Amino acid sequence: MTAEELLAIAESERQAKQQLKYCVHVCSSTGCASSNSEAVAAALQQHVKEAGLQQAVQVNMVGCMGLCALGPLVEIEQVQVQGGAPPTTVLYQSVTPADAPEIVSGLVSGQAVQRLRLETDDPFFTRQTKVVLAQAGRIDPERLEDYVADRGYQAVFKALTDMTPAEVIEEVTKSGLRGRGGGGYPTGLKWNTVAKVQSDQKYLICNADEGDPGAFMDRSILESNPHLVIEGMIIGAYAVGASKGYVYVRAEYPLAVKRMKQAIRQAERAGFLGQNICGADFSFNVEIRLGAGAFVCGEETALMASIEGRRGTPRPRPPYPAASGLWGKPTLINNVETFANVPGIILDGGEAYARVGTEKSKGTKIFALTGKINHTGLIEVPMGVTLREIIYEIGGGIPDGRKFKAVQTGGPSGGCIPEQFLDTPVDYESLSALGSIMGSGGMIVIDDSSSMIDVAKYFMEFSKEESCGKCVPCRVGTAQMYDLLCKFSAGQATEFDLRLLEDLCDLVKNTSLCGLGQTAPNPVISTLKYFRDEYLAKIKKPEEAFGVASTQAEHPIEEASQ
Amino acid sequence: MSPVPITAEPVKTFKIDGQDVSARETESILQAARAHNIDIPTLCHLEGLSSTGACRLCMVEIKGSNKLLPACVTRVQEGIEVVTNSERLVKYRRMIMELIFSERNHVCAVCVVNGHCELQSTAQKLGMDHVRYPYLNPQLDVDASHERFAIDHNRCILCTRCVRVCDEIETAHTWDVMGRGIGSKVITDFNQPWGESETCTRCGKCVNVCPTGALFEKGKSVAEMAKQRQFLPYLVSRREAMIE
Numbered sequence: 004m005t006a007e008e009l010l011a012i013a014e015s016e017r018q019a020k021q022q023l024k025y026c027v028h029v030c031s032s033t034g035c036a037s038s039n040s041e042a043v044a045a046a047l048q049q050h051v052k053e054a055g056l057q058q059a060v061q062v063n064m065v066g067c068m069g070l071c072a073l074g075p076l077v078e079i080e081q082v083q084v085q086g087g088a089p090p091t092t093v094l095y096q097s098v099t100p101a102d103a104p105e106i107v108s109g110l111v112s113g114q115a116v117q118r119l120r121l122e123t124d125d126p127f128f129t130r131q132t133k134v135v136l137a138q139a140g141r142i143d144p145e146r147l148e149d150y151v152a153d154r155g156y157q158a159v160f161k162a163l164t165d166m167t168p169a170e171v172i173e174e175v176t177k178s179g180l181r182g183r184g185g186g187g188y189p190t191g192l193k194w195n196t197v198a199k200v201q202s203d204q205k206y207l208i209c210n211a212d213e214g215d216p217g218a219f220m221d222r223s224i225l226e227s228n229p230h231l232v233i234e235g236m237i238i239g240a241y242a243v244g245a246s247k248g249y250v251y252v253r254a255e256y257p258l259a260v261k262r263m264k265q266a267i268r269q270a271e272r273a274g275f276l277g278q279n280i281c282g283a284d285f286s287f288n289v290e291i292r293l294g295a296g297a298f299v300c301g302e303e304t305a306l307m308a309s310i311e312g313r314r315g316t317p318r319p320r321p322p323y324p325a326a327s328g329l330w331g332k333p334t335l336i337n338n339v340e341t342f343a344n345v346p347g348i349i350l351d352g353g354e355a356y357a358r359v360g361t362e363k364s365k366g367t368k369i370f371a372l373t374g375k376i377n378h379t380g381l382i383e384v385p386m387g388v389t390l391r392e393i394i395y396e397i398g399g400g401i402p403d404g405r406k407f408k409a410v411q412t413g414g415p416s417g418g419c420i421p422e423q424f425l426d427t428p429v430d431y432e433s434l435s436a437l438g439s440i441m442g443s444g445g446m447i448v449i450d451d452s453s454s455m456i457d458v459a460k461y462f463m464e465f466s467k468e469e470s471c472g473k474c475v476p477c478r479v480g481t482a483q484m485y486d487l488l489c490k491f492s493a494g495q496a497t498e499f500d501l502r503l504l505e506d507l508c509d510l511v512k513n514t515s516l517c518g519l520g521q522t523a524p525n526p527v528i529s530t531l532k533y534f535r536d537e538y539l540a541k542i543k544k545p546e547e548a549f550g551v552a553s554t555q556a557e558h559p560i561e562e563a564s565q
Numbered sequence: 566m567s568p569v570p571i572t573a574e575p576v577k578t579f580k581i582d583g584q585d586v587s588a589r590e591t592e593s594i595l596q597a598a599r600a601h602n603i604d605i606p607t608l609c610h611l612e613g614l615s616s617t618g619a620c621r622l623c624m625v626e627i628k629g630s631n632k633l634l635p636a637c638v639t640r641v642q643e644g645i646e647v648v649t650n651s652e653r654l655v656k657y658r659r660m661i662m663e664l665i666f667s668e669r670n671h672v673c674a675v676c677v678v679n680g681h682c683e684l685q686s687t688a689q690k691l692g693m694d695h696v697r698y699p700y701l702n703p704q705l706d707v708d709a710s711h712e713r714f715a716i717d718h719n720r721c722i723l724c725t726r727c728v729r730v731c732d733e734i735e736t737a738h739t740w741d742v743m744g745r746g747i748g749s750k751v752i753t754d755f756n757q758p759w760g761e762s763e764t765c766t767r768c769g770k771c772v773n774v775c776p777t778g779a780l781f782e783k784g785k786s787v788a789e790m791a792k793q794r795q796f797l798p799y800l801v802s803r804r805e806a807m808i809e
Binding site: 297314319469471472474476478480482503506507510514515516 | 635668
């Protein structure tokens with residue numbers, strides 16, 4: 004495909020849309036799909052047909068609109084407007100198939116259905132800055148043309164025809180983009196390292212093995228805009244000189260897998276993947292690999308072992324993937340959201356990108372807001388907004404009149420942040436300083452009805468179940484910590500158990516082989532730091548505890564005679 | 566180990582526990598330390614097999630860095646100052662030993678390798694005289710279906726030496742690991758009884774590299790099983806000579 008052909012597609016899409024009066028967007032992401040949005044779309048389609056409005060109204064399945072708590076969401080976008088008034092959009096919440104006739108007749112009369120209406124001037128919508136998710140919920144993720152109509156694949160043309168790989172890396176470096184998988188490693192630096200290595204073969208991996216409980220950022224991006232990720236991958240591959248790419252996505256995301264597969268086929272047919280992409284001397288192919296349900300495979304060395312067909316266990320680094328990755332070849336591995344940021348950086352420039360965010364954390368970050376919060380859903384905010392803004396303004400606060408207790412960020416690798424730090428800006432450094440991490444973007448809000456010991460226990464059970472079992476501290480340490488937390492939870496713990504628990508946190512954190520073990524104690528460490536009273540309250544009094552303590556007898560080891 | 570031979574390979578000089586040492590740049594800190602008679606405890610490591618960095622006993626400190634590094638897989642570097650025996654490392658090693666002992670059913674008094682056991686002697690050397698963590702007491706099988714050998718999973722520490730020697734030296738790959746986390750287990754073929762394995766060559770290398778009494782010869786009673794490891798350095802050096 005040439006640049007002219009691309010623009011021609013974009014233009015014809017725009018013209019086709021201008022013939023319409025309304026576009027009806029129905030969310031088809033997993034959240035809304037699980038509350039029957041497909042039936043809603045079918046009902047709308049049928050009523051549009053019955054009303055004879057096919058020429059004027061188009062019903063589209065789109066990606067995530069964000070406010071998953073109130074799904075299925077339907078957005079009515081007015082395309083043609085009489086008398087020069089600005090076009091309006093109306094958002095409907097919790098739509099059922101039975102609402103379809105009323106919605107369609109509302110399109111004829113021009114009257115919105117008030118009982119379903121969701122105000123779009125709510126802070127949930129107005130306080131977000133959608134960059135990566137700009138097209139999510141507006142375009143049909145299953146149509147390449149929809150993506151192309153909104154500047155899609157122009158960044159690939161720009162990078163491949165106007166820029167050298169070094170210039171692409173320079174632009175990404177200038178943007179200040181950092182790894183969105185949680186580590187926060189500067190993306191430009193990583194790309195540069197891989198680009199510099201001489202090798203006959205290099206690989207690129209998109210890490211979509213999102214596994215934190217309560218996190219669904221990567222899933223939503225893949226479901227809502229798979230071409231954006233592919234475009235980022237093509238640019239990354241061009242920058243570092245990789246000819247083969249893999250999307251490693253967990254099999255538990257069937258819709259994301261389906262859409263990604265479809266998008267790869269479409270991109271191949273349009274010539275964005277394959278030989279001599281955009282007429283440049285550059286070839287790149289992408290394949291999907293499915294993860295079989297192991298959290299540890301999100302760790303890059305375990306992930307690569309899994310792609311190679313081996314048991315998904317991590318290996319010590321160095322060597323880092325940049326030097327020796329997939330099949331021993333230099334490999335660039337980035338997270339879904341990281342790649343999704345790239346097309347925008349190439350089109351608008353790194354400097355424009357760096358204008359959003361804080362000094363060290365640039366751009367926006369997507370969070371999956373869950374737990375005891377009114378607006379459960381997917382949000383995108385500039386780096387540096389405070390936790391309070393996210394929870395109370397965008398998130399709409401805590402339901403049922405309960406009191407905020409803590410927010411858990413970073414999943415099983417992160418920590419719990421109490422109320423006194425709600426004004427902390429959200430960026431990589433600030434969250435680490437509090438003993439948590441940015442992580443990939445899971446944010447679980449906890450209210451005063453929850454016990455922090457139970458929170459820690461829940462995450463420790465997760466880490467214990469997901470430990471690969473290779474190194475001793477993680478394999479046995481997480482099991483022992485889980486048992487100790489159960490003792491606390493049951494009110495059977497002693498002072499001695501608290502010491503054991505703290506010692507184990509220290510050991511597992513400092514001696515485990517990979518990130519899973521090294522961060523597994525974080526939920527315990529942070530709850531011990533900020534909610535120590537809850538642990539102390541569960542410790543038995545010395546006289547009660549005596550019987551328990553005496554079972555911790557000493558077990559001398561037999562003398563070996565060698 | 567023999568002292569550093571004269572080769573064209575660049576040599577790095579650095580310090581281990583204050584002592585000036587030198588090593589070829591492809592050598593690990595562990596190799597360098599052992600060549601200079603500095604002891605770093607290990608369990609999963611065995612000279613002649615690939616290193617996995619799994620037991621974490623050989624963790625050392627590098628001055629100026631807070632991060633601990635496994636000596637078995639960390640290459641030497643010019644000018645670094647390695648500490649192998651700080652108070653913190655000693656504490657961690659003892660705790661790791663305690664965790665290993667708490668994991669399965671290690672009862673020396675009834676074990677075939679009592680007195681010849683690496684787990685036992687390492688625990689002694691590290692001064693681990695009691696286990697503070699509750700014993701997990703898992704219910705595990707003994708597979709005695711093989712005509713010559715048996716495996717008692719109660720004594721296995723998942724060091725994967727058997728897996729590596731079978732794959733790397735015997736190239737049969739009879740052994741592997743199944744399950745994950747605390748439920749991991751070494752298996753033969755597709756978790757079939759060892760005696761029914763079609764790939765096992767009955768060479769016994771796995772039995773002899775096993776640091777504990779998990780793998781043993783049938784017919785041996787308590788404390789009668791001593792492992793013979795001489796074959797490994799011999800085979801490895803013969804193979805290297807052939808490649809050269």
